[in-house]
Amino acid sequence: MAATLAKVPACVLRSGFLTSLKNNYWSRWTGTRAQNMATLPFLCSMFRGKASTSQRLVDRLVRDPTVVQGNWKIDARQQSNYAFRGATHNALEEQKHDNEEETTQETLRPDEDIVSVVPRADISGKCVVANTNIKAGTHLFTLYGDKLRQPTPYTIQVASHSHIHPEGKLIFVNHSCSPNTQFQYSPSWDLYAVRDILPGEELTFDYTTTEWQMAQPFQCNCCNTKCIHKVQGFYFLNPEQKAEREAVISPVIREQLEEQTSTE
Template sequence: MPSADPIPASPALRDKAPSPTHPDRLRVNRSPKAFGSGAYSLVDLPAGALFATITGTTPGHKAYTSVQTGRDTHIELNSDLVYCNHSCAPSLVFDMARMEVRVVDEKPLKAGDALTFFYPSTEWEMDQPFQCTCGANACRGWISGAKTMSAEELDGYWLNGHIVQLRNERK
Protein backbone atom coordinates (compact mmCIF):
# COMPACT_ATOMS: atom_id res chain seq x y z
CA MET A 1 0.00 0.00 0.00
CA PRO A 2 1.44 3.42 -0.85
CA SER A 3 1.84 5.80 2.02
CA ALA A 4 0.43 9.28 2.26
CA ASP A 5 2.46 12.45 1.99
CA PRO A 6 5.23 11.82 4.49
CA ILE A 7 6.92 14.22 6.78
CA PRO A 8 10.08 14.89 4.80
CA ALA A 9 13.47 14.56 6.38
CA SER A 10 14.99 17.51 8.13
CA PRO A 11 17.43 19.40 5.90
CA ALA A 12 20.35 17.70 7.64
CA LEU A 13 19.01 14.27 6.70
CA ARG A 14 17.55 15.23 3.34
CA ASP A 15 20.55 17.04 1.87
CA LYS A 16 23.15 14.46 2.85
CA ALA A 17 23.22 10.70 2.85
CA PRO A 18 24.25 10.18 6.49
CA SER A 19 25.12 6.81 7.88
CA PRO A 20 21.96 4.84 8.59
CA THR A 21 20.85 5.05 12.20
CA HIS A 22 18.98 1.73 12.18
CA PRO A 23 20.78 -0.34 9.52
CA ASP A 24 19.56 -3.63 10.99
CA ARG A 25 15.90 -2.50 11.10
CA LEU A 26 15.04 -0.27 8.17
CA ARG A 27 16.12 0.94 4.78
CA VAL A 28 15.33 4.38 3.46
CA ASN A 29 14.24 4.87 -0.12
CA ARG A 30 15.22 8.44 -0.87
CA SER A 31 13.38 10.28 -3.59
CA PRO A 32 14.12 13.65 -5.17
CA LYS A 33 10.35 14.18 -5.30
CA ALA A 34 9.02 16.31 -2.45
CA PHE A 35 7.55 14.05 0.24
CA GLY A 36 8.55 11.00 -1.84
CA SER A 37 11.02 9.26 0.47
CA GLY A 38 10.02 6.44 2.78
CA ALA A 39 11.26 3.79 5.20
CA TYR A 40 10.82 0.04 4.79
CA SER A 41 11.31 -2.80 7.24
CA LEU A 42 14.28 -5.14 6.98
CA VAL A 43 12.88 -7.48 9.63
CA ASP A 44 9.89 -9.65 10.41
CA LEU A 45 8.40 -8.93 13.84
CA PRO A 46 5.24 -10.12 15.58
CA ALA A 47 2.36 -7.78 16.33
CA GLY A 48 3.12 -5.55 19.33
CA ALA A 49 6.89 -6.15 19.21
CA LEU A 50 9.44 -3.42 19.85
CA PHE A 51 10.78 -2.11 16.54
CA ALA A 52 13.21 0.51 17.89
CA THR A 53 13.83 2.79 20.82
CA ILE A 54 13.79 6.51 20.11
CA THR A 55 17.17 7.98 20.98
CA GLY A 56 19.32 10.88 19.86
CA THR A 57 16.47 13.37 19.76
CA THR A 58 16.70 17.09 20.28
CA PRO A 59 14.01 19.45 21.51
CA GLY A 60 12.02 20.97 18.69
CA HIS A 61 8.97 23.06 17.98
CA LYS A 62 5.85 22.31 15.98
CA ALA A 63 7.17 21.75 12.47
CA TYR A 64 6.64 19.30 9.65
CA THR A 65 9.76 17.40 10.75
CA SER A 66 8.97 17.20 14.47
CA VAL A 67 7.00 14.72 16.55
CA GLN A 68 4.80 15.94 19.40
CA THR A 69 5.70 14.41 22.76
CA GLY A 70 3.35 16.29 25.09
CA ARG A 71 0.78 19.06 25.22
CA ASP A 72 3.33 21.71 24.23
CA THR A 73 6.51 19.75 23.48
CA HIS A 74 8.02 18.44 20.28
CA ILE A 75 11.24 16.68 19.32
CA GLU A 76 13.30 16.22 16.21
CA LEU A 77 14.02 12.52 15.73
CA ASN A 78 17.49 13.02 14.18
CA SER A 79 17.36 9.49 12.79
CA ASP A 80 16.09 7.43 9.92
CA LEU A 81 12.79 7.13 11.81
CA VAL A 82 11.93 10.55 10.35
CA TYR A 83 11.26 8.70 7.07
CA CYS A 84 8.34 6.75 8.57
CA ASN A 85 5.34 8.11 6.70
CA HIS A 86 1.69 8.49 7.63
CA SER A 87 -0.94 5.87 6.92
CA CYS A 88 -4.51 5.44 8.10
CA ALA A 89 -3.64 1.71 8.33
CA PRO A 90 -0.26 2.06 10.07
CA SER A 91 2.36 -0.62 10.60
CA LEU A 92 3.91 1.08 13.65
CA VAL A 93 3.02 3.00 16.81
CA PHE A 94 5.22 5.87 17.99
CA ASP A 95 4.88 5.75 21.80
CA MET A 96 6.31 9.08 22.90
CA ALA A 97 5.93 8.42 26.66
CA ARG A 98 8.11 5.31 26.43
CA MET A 99 10.21 6.65 23.54
CA GLU A 100 9.54 3.43 21.63
CA VAL A 101 8.42 2.49 18.17
CA ARG A 102 6.37 -0.71 18.22
CA VAL A 103 4.62 -2.87 15.66
CA VAL A 104 0.86 -2.29 15.76
CA ASP A 105 -1.10 -4.81 17.81
CA GLU A 106 -3.34 -5.79 14.89
CA LYS A 107 -0.82 -7.37 12.50
CA PRO A 108 2.78 -8.54 12.30
CA LEU A 109 5.44 -6.62 10.41
CA LYS A 110 7.11 -8.28 7.43
CA ALA A 111 10.42 -7.42 5.79
CA GLY A 112 9.66 -5.05 2.93
CA ASP A 113 6.60 -3.49 4.59
CA ALA A 114 6.37 0.29 4.53
CA LEU A 115 7.04 1.75 7.97
CA THR A 116 4.12 4.04 8.71
CA PHE A 117 2.30 5.49 11.68
CA PHE A 118 -0.94 7.39 12.18
CA TYR A 119 0.20 11.02 12.52
CA PRO A 120 -2.81 12.09 14.67
CA SER A 121 -1.63 9.53 17.27
CA THR A 122 1.15 11.99 18.14
CA GLU A 123 0.02 15.29 16.62
CA TRP A 124 -2.81 17.40 18.06
CA GLU A 125 -2.52 20.13 15.44
CA MET A 126 -0.16 19.62 12.52
CA ASP A 127 2.14 22.27 11.12
CA GLN A 128 1.41 21.19 7.53
CA PRO A 129 -1.91 19.38 7.07
CA PHE A 130 -2.28 17.30 3.90
CA GLN A 131 -4.68 15.22 1.86
CA CYS A 132 -3.99 11.58 2.67
CA THR A 133 -3.58 9.22 -0.26
CA CYS A 134 -2.67 6.08 1.69
CA GLY A 135 -5.32 3.97 -0.03
CA ALA A 136 -6.55 2.31 3.18
CA ASN A 137 -10.20 1.23 3.25
CA ALA A 138 -10.72 3.55 6.22
CA CYS A 139 -8.60 6.42 4.91
CA ARG A 140 -9.41 9.56 6.91
CA GLY A 141 -8.78 11.97 4.02
CA TRP A 142 -7.63 15.35 5.27
CA ILE A 143 -4.96 14.90 7.97
CA SER A 144 -4.47 17.93 10.18
CA GLY A 145 -4.06 16.31 13.60
CA ALA A 146 -6.30 14.78 16.25
CA LYS A 147 -7.82 18.15 17.17
CA THR A 148 -10.05 18.21 14.09
CA MET A 149 -11.06 14.53 14.25
CA SER A 150 -14.15 13.19 15.98
CA ALA A 151 -13.96 10.53 18.66
CA GLU A 152 -15.42 8.08 16.13
CA GLU A 153 -12.67 8.88 13.61
CA LEU A 154 -10.01 8.25 16.26
CA ASP A 155 -11.62 5.06 17.61
CA GLY A 156 -9.53 1.99 16.97
CA TYR A 157 -6.24 3.88 16.76
CA TRP A 158 -3.56 3.69 19.43
CA LEU A 159 -3.14 7.25 20.75
CA ASN A 160 -0.42 8.81 22.89
CA GLY A 161 -1.43 9.95 26.36
CA HIS A 162 -1.13 13.64 25.51
CA ILE A 163 -3.56 13.18 22.60
CA VAL A 164 -6.03 11.31 24.82
CA GLN A 165 -5.77 14.06 27.46
CA LEU A 166 -6.31 16.85 24.93
CA ARG A 167 -9.23 14.97 23.37
CA ASN A 168 -10.84 14.46 26.80
CA GLU A 169 -10.44 18.16 27.60
CA ARG A 170 -12.25 19.00 24.36
CA LYS A 171 -15.32 17.02 25.50
Protein backbone atom coordinates in the same frame (compact mmCIF):
# COMPACT_ATOMS: atom_id res chain seq x y z
CA MET B 1 101.37 39.86 45.85
CA ALA B 2 104.82 39.76 47.48
CA ALA B 3 105.34 43.44 46.70
CA THR B 4 102.02 44.26 48.33
CA LEU B 5 102.91 42.32 51.49
CA ALA B 6 106.26 44.07 51.66
CA LYS B 7 104.44 47.35 52.22
CA VAL B 8 102.48 45.95 55.20
CA PRO B 9 104.02 46.71 58.61
CA ALA B 10 105.65 43.75 60.35
CA CYS B 11 103.42 44.19 63.39
CA VAL B 12 100.34 43.67 61.26
CA LEU B 13 101.75 40.51 59.74
CA ARG B 14 102.68 39.14 63.15
CA SER B 15 99.20 39.89 64.53
CA GLY B 16 97.56 37.48 62.03
CA PHE B 17 94.97 40.07 61.00
CA LEU B 18 95.30 39.29 57.29
CA THR B 19 94.94 35.57 57.90
CA SER B 20 91.82 36.21 59.94
CA LEU B 21 90.41 38.45 57.21
CA LYS B 22 91.08 35.80 54.55
CA ASN B 23 89.47 33.07 56.62
CA ASN B 24 86.45 35.26 57.33
CA TYR B 25 85.94 36.02 53.63
CA TRP B 26 86.24 32.34 52.73
CA SER B 27 83.74 31.30 55.38
CA ARG B 28 81.26 33.92 54.22
CA TRP B 29 81.58 32.82 50.58
CA THR B 30 81.20 29.11 51.39
CA GLY B 31 78.26 29.86 53.68
CA THR B 32 76.43 31.77 50.92
CA ARG B 33 77.11 28.91 48.51
CA ALA B 34 75.82 26.41 51.02
CA GLN B 35 72.70 28.49 51.52
CA ASN B 36 72.14 28.62 47.76
CA MET B 37 72.61 24.87 47.49
CA ALA B 38 70.12 24.40 50.31
CA THR B 39 67.59 26.52 48.37
CA LEU B 40 67.92 24.39 45.21
CA PRO B 41 65.88 21.40 46.48
CA PHE B 42 63.10 23.80 47.54
CA LEU B 43 62.91 25.30 44.04
CA CYS B 44 62.91 21.84 42.50
CA SER B 45 60.07 20.81 44.77
CA MET B 46 58.09 23.86 43.62
CA PHE B 47 58.49 22.90 39.97
CA ARG B 48 57.58 19.32 40.80
CA GLY B 49 54.47 20.61 42.56
CA LYS B 50 53.41 22.59 39.51
CA ALA B 51 53.99 19.61 37.25
CA SER B 52 52.00 17.36 39.58
CA THR B 53 49.14 19.89 39.63
CA SER B 54 49.02 19.90 35.82
CA GLN B 55 49.16 16.13 35.79
CA ARG B 56 46.29 15.93 38.27
CA LEU B 57 44.21 18.19 36.02
CA VAL B 58 44.94 16.00 32.99
CA ASP B 59 44.10 12.90 35.00
CA ARG B 60 40.82 14.45 36.06
CA LEU B 61 39.84 15.23 32.47
CA VAL B 62 40.64 11.67 31.43
CA ARG B 63 38.83 10.05 34.34
CA ASP B 64 35.76 12.30 34.26
CA PRO B 65 34.21 12.35 30.77
CA THR B 66 31.42 14.70 31.95
CA VAL B 67 33.93 17.53 32.37
CA VAL B 68 34.83 17.65 28.70
CA GLN B 69 33.42 15.57 25.88
CA GLY B 70 35.01 16.11 22.50
CA ASN B 71 35.77 19.82 22.31
CA TRP B 72 32.73 21.19 24.13
CA LYS B 73 31.34 21.21 27.66
CA ILE B 74 28.07 19.58 28.57
CA ASP B 75 25.92 21.80 30.77
CA ALA B 76 22.56 21.17 32.41
CA ARG B 77 20.70 23.29 29.83
CA GLN B 78 22.04 21.28 26.92
CA GLN B 79 21.15 18.00 28.61
CA SER B 80 17.61 19.18 29.40
CA ASN B 81 17.07 20.25 25.77
CA TYR B 82 18.07 16.84 24.49
CA ALA B 83 14.87 15.00 25.20
CA PHE B 84 14.00 11.39 25.92
CA ARG B 85 17.58 10.26 26.56
CA GLY B 86 17.09 10.03 30.29
CA ALA B 87 19.85 11.80 32.24
CA THR B 88 22.37 10.75 29.58
CA HIS B 89 22.47 8.52 26.53
CA ASN B 90 24.03 5.80 28.71
CA ALA B 91 21.11 6.05 31.12
CA LEU B 92 18.70 5.45 28.24
CA GLU B 93 20.72 2.45 27.04
CA GLU B 94 20.66 1.01 30.58
CA GLN B 95 16.89 1.53 30.78
CA LYS B 96 16.40 -0.18 27.42
CA HIS B 97 18.57 -3.05 28.58
CA ASP B 98 16.44 -3.45 31.72
CA ASN B 99 13.28 -3.39 29.66
CA GLU B 100 14.65 -6.12 27.38
CA GLU B 101 15.23 -8.37 30.38
CA GLU B 102 11.74 -7.75 31.79
CA THR B 103 9.75 -8.34 28.60
CA THR B 104 9.45 -11.10 26.03
CA GLN B 105 9.05 -8.65 23.16
CA GLU B 106 11.68 -8.87 20.47
CA THR B 107 13.98 -5.83 20.48
CA LEU B 108 15.96 -4.42 17.58
CA ARG B 109 19.67 -4.39 18.40
CA PRO B 110 21.77 -1.53 16.99
CA ASP B 111 23.84 -3.94 14.90
CA GLU B 112 20.77 -5.48 13.23
CA ASP B 113 19.98 -3.51 10.10
CA ILE B 114 16.47 -4.83 9.55
CA VAL B 115 15.14 -1.60 8.02
CA SER B 116 16.41 0.78 5.35
CA VAL B 117 15.62 4.32 4.22
CA VAL B 118 14.78 4.42 0.51
CA PRO B 119 13.15 6.90 -1.92
CA ARG B 120 9.39 6.60 -2.27
CA ALA B 121 8.17 5.61 -5.70
CA ASP B 122 4.77 7.34 -5.67
CA ILE B 123 5.68 10.73 -4.16
CA SER B 124 8.80 12.79 -3.56
CA GLY B 125 10.56 12.00 -0.32
CA LYS B 126 11.84 8.94 1.49
CA CYS B 127 10.40 6.09 3.51
CA VAL B 128 11.50 3.26 5.79
CA VAL B 129 11.10 -0.33 4.53
CA ALA B 130 11.74 -3.69 6.13
CA ASN B 131 14.77 -5.65 4.98
CA THR B 132 13.54 -8.88 6.52
CA ASN B 133 10.48 -10.35 8.21
CA ILE B 134 9.60 -8.29 11.29
CA LYS B 135 7.32 -9.99 13.79
CA ALA B 136 4.53 -8.24 15.64
CA GLY B 137 5.80 -6.80 18.93
CA THR B 138 9.29 -6.04 17.62
CA HIS B 139 10.78 -2.83 18.97
CA LEU B 140 11.84 -0.56 16.11
CA PHE B 141 12.75 2.92 17.33
CA THR B 142 13.04 5.03 20.47
CA LEU B 143 12.10 8.69 20.10
CA TYR B 144 14.89 11.16 20.92
CA GLY B 145 16.15 14.39 19.44
CA ASP B 146 16.12 18.15 19.81
CA LYS B 147 13.25 19.69 21.75
CA LEU B 148 11.36 22.58 20.10
CA ARG B 149 8.59 24.84 21.40
CA GLN B 150 6.87 25.06 18.02
CA PRO B 151 5.94 22.11 15.76
CA THR B 152 7.36 21.51 12.32
CA PRO B 153 6.28 19.04 9.60
CA TYR B 154 8.81 16.56 11.06
CA THR B 155 8.31 16.89 14.83
CA ILE B 156 6.37 14.64 17.21
CA GLN B 157 4.38 16.34 19.97
CA VAL B 158 5.37 15.20 23.47
CA ALA B 159 3.76 18.01 25.53
CA SER B 160 1.40 20.94 24.99
CA HIS B 161 4.30 23.21 23.97
CA SER B 162 7.05 20.66 23.40
CA HIS B 163 7.90 18.90 20.17
CA ILE B 164 10.76 16.50 19.33
CA HIS B 165 12.61 16.55 16.03
CA PRO B 166 13.40 12.81 15.69
CA GLU B 167 16.92 11.58 15.03
CA GLY B 168 17.82 8.59 12.92
CA LYS B 169 15.52 6.63 10.62
CA LEU B 170 12.40 7.38 12.65
CA ILE B 171 12.08 10.78 10.96
CA PHE B 172 11.41 8.98 7.63
CA VAL B 173 8.51 6.83 8.92
CA ASN B 174 5.44 8.09 7.07
CA HIS B 175 1.76 8.32 7.97
CA SER B 176 -0.91 5.73 7.26
CA CYS B 177 -4.54 5.57 8.37
CA SER B 178 -4.01 1.80 8.74
CA PRO B 179 -0.45 1.65 10.13
CA ASN B 180 1.70 -1.39 10.86
CA THR B 181 3.48 0.27 13.82
CA GLN B 182 2.44 2.37 16.78
CA PHE B 183 3.97 4.11 19.77
CA GLN B 184 4.06 2.90 23.35
CA TYR B 185 4.58 5.76 25.77
CA SER B 186 6.12 4.38 28.94
CA PRO B 187 8.82 4.72 30.18
CA SER B 188 10.01 6.27 26.89
CA TRP B 189 8.30 6.77 23.55
CA ASP B 190 9.03 3.60 21.57
CA LEU B 191 7.72 2.49 18.19
CA TYR B 192 6.69 -1.18 17.89
CA ALA B 193 5.38 -3.35 15.07
CA VAL B 194 1.66 -4.07 15.65
CA ARG B 195 1.57 -6.89 13.09
CA ASP B 196 3.97 -8.95 11.05
CA ILE B 197 5.78 -6.85 8.42
CA LEU B 198 7.06 -8.43 5.20
CA PRO B 199 10.39 -7.66 3.49
CA GLY B 200 10.08 -4.57 1.31
CA GLU B 201 6.96 -3.35 3.13
CA GLU B 202 6.93 0.28 4.24
CA LEU B 203 6.79 1.10 7.97
CA THR B 204 4.05 3.58 8.91
CA PHE B 205 2.29 5.01 11.94
CA ASP B 206 -0.81 7.19 12.39
CA TYR B 207 0.25 10.83 12.84
CA THR B 208 -3.11 11.76 14.35
CA THR B 209 -2.33 9.63 17.41
CA THR B 210 0.53 11.96 18.39
CA GLU B 211 -0.39 15.36 16.86
CA TRP B 212 -3.25 17.54 18.10
CA GLN B 213 -2.90 19.99 15.20
CA MET B 214 -0.45 19.42 12.37
CA ALA B 215 2.02 22.20 11.59
CA GLN B 216 1.59 21.42 7.89
CA PRO B 217 -1.54 19.40 6.94
CA PHE B 218 -1.25 17.13 3.90
CA GLN B 219 -3.30 14.81 1.73
CA CYS B 220 -3.15 11.12 2.67
CA ASN B 221 -2.47 8.55 -0.07
CA CYS B 222 -2.81 5.34 1.96
CA CYS B 223 -5.92 4.25 -0.06
CA ASN B 224 -7.35 2.53 3.01
CA THR B 225 -11.12 2.10 3.25
CA LYS B 226 -11.08 4.24 6.41
CA CYS B 227 -8.67 6.84 5.08
CA ILE B 228 -9.23 10.30 6.57
CA HIS B 229 -7.92 11.84 3.29
CA LYS B 230 -6.57 15.05 4.82
CA VAL B 231 -4.20 14.66 7.78
CA GLN B 232 -4.54 17.73 10.03
CA GLY B 233 -4.27 16.27 13.53
CA PHE B 234 -6.48 14.54 16.09
CA TYR B 235 -8.45 17.72 16.77
CA PHE B 236 -9.95 17.68 13.25
CA LEU B 237 -11.16 14.05 13.28
CA ASN B 238 -14.88 13.32 13.49
CA PRO B 239 -16.24 11.58 16.63
CA GLU B 240 -16.14 8.13 15.00
CA GLN B 241 -12.49 8.54 13.92
CA LYS B 242 -11.52 9.79 17.38
CA ALA B 243 -13.20 6.80 19.04
CA GLU B 244 -11.30 4.37 16.78
CA ARG B 245 -7.95 5.87 17.90
CA GLU B 246 -8.70 6.56 21.54
CA ALA B 247 -6.95 3.41 22.78
CA VAL B 248 -3.63 4.26 21.09
CA ILE B 249 -3.41 8.07 21.35
CA SER B 250 -0.49 9.61 23.23
CA PRO B 251 -0.88 10.95 26.79
CA VAL B 252 -0.58 14.47 25.37
CA ILE B 253 -3.49 13.98 22.97
CA ARG B 254 -5.56 12.32 25.71
CA GLU B 255 -5.00 15.26 28.03
CA GLN B 256 -6.02 17.77 25.39
CA LEU B 257 -9.04 15.67 24.47
CA GLU B 258 -10.18 15.66 28.10
CA GLU B 259 -9.73 19.44 28.28
CA GLN B 260 -11.79 19.86 25.12
CA THR B 261 -14.51 17.58 26.44
CA SER B 262 -14.69 19.39 29.78
CA THR B 263 -15.16 22.78 28.10
CA GLU B 264 -17.94 21.64 25.77
